[in-house]
Amino acid sequence: MTPLRTILHVDMDAFYVSVELRRRPDLVGKPVVVGGTGNRGVIAAASYEARRFGVFSAMPSSTARRLCPNAVFLPGDHELYASVSRDVHQIFQSVTPYIEPLALDEAFLDVTGSVRLFGDGVAIAGLVRDEVWSALQLRCSVGVAPNKFLAKLASKAAKPIPRPDGVHAGSGVHEVRPGEELAFLHPLPVKALWGVGPATLERLERLGVHTVKDLADLDESVLVGAIGAAHGHHLHRLSWAEDDRPVEVDREAKSIGHEETYATDLFTHEELRRELVRLADGVAGRLRAHGTGARTLQLKVRFAGFHTITRSVTLPSAVATAHAIVQAVEPLLDAVDPTPGVRLLGVSSSNFGAPAEQLTFDDLFAEEHWEAAEQTVDAIRARFGSAAIGPASAVQGSKLRLVRRGAQQWGPDQQPN
Numbered sequence: 001m002t003p004l005r006t007i008l009h010v011d012m013d014a015f016y017v018s019v020e021l022r023r024r025p026d027l028v029g030k031p032v033v034v035g036g037t038g039n040r041g042v043i044a045a046a047s048y049e050a051r052r053f054g055v056f057s058a059m060p061s062s063t064a065r066r067l068c069p070n071a072v073f074l075p076g077d078h079e080l081y082a083s084v085s086r087d088v089h090q091i092f093q094s095v096t097p098y099i100e101p102l103a104l105d106e107a108f109l110d111v112t113g114s115v116r117l118f119g120d121g122v123a124i125a126g127l128v129r130d131e132v133w134s135a136l137q138l139r140c141s142v143g144v145a146p147n148k149f150l151a152k153l154a155s156k157a158a159k160p161i162p163r164p165d166g167v168h169a170g171s172g173v174h175e176v177r178p179g180e181e182l183a184f185l186h187p188l189p190v191k192a193l194w195g196v197g198p199a200t201l202e203r204l205e206r207l208g209v210h211t212v213k214d215l216a217d218l219d220e221s222v223l224v225g226a227i228g229a230a231h232g233h234h235l236h237r238l239s240w241a242e243d244d245r246p247v248e249v250d251r252e253a254k255s256i257g258h259e260e261t262y263a264t265d266l267f268t269h270e271e272l273r274r275e276l277v278r279l280a281d282g283v284a285g286r287l288r289a290h291g292t293g294a295r296t297l298q299l300k301v302r303f304a305g306f307h308t309i310t311r312s313v314t315l316p317s318a319v320a321t322a323h324a325i326v327q328a329v330e331p332l333l334d335a336v337d338p339t340p341g342v343r344l345l346g347v348s349s350s351n352f353g354a355p356a357e358q359l360t361f362d363d364l365f366a367e368e369h370w371e372a373a374e375q376t377v378d379a380i381r382a383r384f385g386s387a388a389i390g391p392a393s394a395v396q397g398s399k400l401r402l403v404r405r406g407a408q409q410w411g412p413d414q415q416p417n
Contacts, residue, residue: 004178006121006144007247008109009151010128012088013139013160015105016045019084020074022137031071036061040261040343044076051162081105084136091131095124100247106155108148110247125173145176149243150185153192181241186213193238195231203227215239256294257348258282265304265341272333272345279347280325293318293355297325299332300346308344309336320355 012018016034021027031050035043041061053068064071085104092099095118098110111124118124125142132140143154158174160167176184190209191201203226209215215223216239224232237243258279266272287293297319298312311332319325329347 005110005112005146006115006124007146007148007151008111008121008125008128009143009145009148009155010092010107010109010125011141011143011152011155011159012105012132013141014045014047015138016076016081017047017074018138019081020077021047024074027072031055031068032074033061033064033068033071034074034076036261037073037075038263040263046071048160048162048167052164052167084138087136088132088138088140091128091135094131095128098247098249100249108151108247122173122175125175129172139172141170142173143176144173146178146181147241147243148245148247149194149238150176150181150241153185153188182216185239185241186211186216188212190215193235195235195238200227200231200235212239255298255348255350256283256286256290257298257346259300259344259346259348261302261344262342265343266345267338267341269334269338272336272338272342273330275345276329276333276347277322277326279345280322280329283347283349284320284322284325287320287349287355290352292352293320294349294352295319296349296351297328298346298348298350299329299336300344300348301333301336301342302344304341304343306343311335314351318351318353318355325349 017032020032020034029049030047031053032047033043033050033055034045035041035057039062043055043057043059043061043064045057046055046064050064050068050071053071055064055068055071061073065073081104089099089101089107092107092109096109096111096114098113100108102108109128111118111121114124115121118127121144125144129140129142132138141155141158141160143151143156143158145151145154154174154176158171160170162168188211190196190204190212193212193215196204204215207218207222207226209218215235218236220232220236223236226232227235260275260279262275266275295316295318296312296314298310300308300310302308313328313332315328319328325347
């Protein structure tokens with residue numbers, strides 16, 4: 001039997017918007033949206049005032065504008081949010097070392113060993129909320145439960161509630177006590193379970209399953225027959241509140257990559273190769289900053305009609321220079337027909353290991369120069385700023401248009417006239 005644990009799920013309230021409102025207090029109480037401000041952008045976060053109009057994250061910016069014409073649109077600032085996130089995690093570390101980040105704005109905390117020092121889970125949740133507010137002037141909602149799955153659902157139950165008549169304050173902290181798991185879980189709609197997407201939901205509804213209790217009451221063999229063995233067993237366990245996953249401390253990144261959505265489609269290999277160099281430069285810089293290289297490189301292409309393809313290559317050994325990444329990925333790009341118009345291009349890396357590029361004797365001298373050159377670039381950027389130097393293909397007018405982590409995460413911004 002799994003020992004009883006006390007797990008918190010801390011979820012910042014409208015995090016990106018709330019961070020922006022600290023420097024724009026004049027916008028407090030107004031419908032504010034953060035994300036890509038251009039027609040091809042997507043919403044990263046919406047204030048609860050904007051959510052009253054049906055605006056949510058991951059929605060196209062154009063749709064959000066139609067739903068809430070009076071909304072104030074702000075471009076995202078990933079570097080700022082990452083910095084504030086680090087401040088939030090410092091507060092988490094004051095109550096427990098067992099922290100599993102899920103994103104910049106949420107994390108699991110195992111506070112089982114902290115109860116004697118700080119009080120029960122609800123007391124610790126209140127302590128975290130109070131400190132986040134007093135130190136950072138930000139709000140968060142906290143779920144308290146015996147496992148991760150229930151804690152995440154509980155934090156959602158603690159959130160503010162946007163309604164047509166206004167924004168109603170949430171409880172801030174919601175606890176699912178041991179022994180009360182099913183009373184909390186079973187009335188919820190089945191789509192609340194992890195892994196129930198639109199396709200699975202449609203299959204379950206054909207079986208008459210609408211709530212988590214409906215799913216729990218369904219014979220497991222019927223569930224497996226409808227959605228497959230692995231998925232069926234997984235959802236059946238969740239419907240009975242079974243989740244023995246530990247909080248994973250120091251989760252390593254599984255991939256490092258950049259992708260960019262363009263304000264206008266790209267139609268030629270020449271344009272795409274220029275963008276490939278920019279993306280490879282960004283990916284290589286992050287790999288070197290992590291002290292690692294990557295063996296597997298993936299190209300992502302999304303066409304004007306939203307059809308998306310991915311192509312990958314696995315190298316004999318790990319690489320960490322833009323030159324090597326371009327050499328590996330360019331043949332994949334050359335095999336793609338860009339004439340329908342390319343809306344998005346991305347390069348990502350995985351399968352990490354120490355960089356040790358296997359080269360022929362003829363290539364060795366040249367590659368040594370590339371490694372030395374890119375290390376020098378790192379040093380120049382560290383001293384003079386990221387925009388001090390970059391590939392010639394990134395020059396646009398009098399400026400370097402470099403790839404920055406998160407800078408284009410939510411699509412292109414509206415260009416000034």
